[in-house]
Amino acid sequence: MSAGEKYLAAAYAVVLGAVLAYVAIIALKLARMERELDELAQLARGRRPAGG
């Protein structure tokens, strides 16, 4: 692999890496939101009046 080819691969890898990192961040964020939503649902269920 020539030096030019290495730099070319590095440039494309940087962009691909950034996209993958972003997708991973979004996945983590979604997992956090799901956890928070579960907590809030539990909290809401606990507040439901008895027999309601």
Next chain:
Amino acid sequence: MLLLGGGVALALLWAPEDADQGISQRIFYIHVPVALTAYACFGWGAWKALRHLWTRGERYDLESYTAIHMGTIFGLLTLVTGSIWAKISWGVWWSWGERQLVLFLILFLFYSAYFMLRFSVDAGPARANLSAVYALFGVVLIPVSFLAIRLAENFIHPVVFTREGPQMAGSMFATFLVCLAGTLALAGALYSNELTGKRLDERLLELRELLA
């Protein structure tokens, strides 16, 4: 992702090699679309900022912030890919004598400072208004940065798009357009995801406060 993947495949496998720059010219197909996408995101952010100042609609503040967030990511990628291209073509990672590079760096730093300003003020109308005004000031730098290369007398940064049209083979231009469409579509998808995430975050916070 399919469009961008197709564009990258065309850039690496189909587009002819440039007679002057050789294989390193293929960075053009990712570097320029990423740079134009960064400009588009900053422009979109400014447009949303203007809509916010005009209508005082809260949603425009979040949309402007998200667009600038995307623009900063694409701006960083522009600087990194450009730096790699500079290293192959000019033998240096950066050239302070190049107005185009320096102006893009200023634009990037200006919008990076947007986040410092935004998070130094408590959430509310004052923060939204300040952020909108700042985003609008930044947009002035976009045409300056874009035209800098054409105004420069001594430059080494290549000029591909002139008044006579794109200075490249038809297959190269077609590859560039596919890459540009792919990058813009990717930015649009990321913007939409990020915006949905931020809106959901706000609603979760609201719900938490209601249940507290």
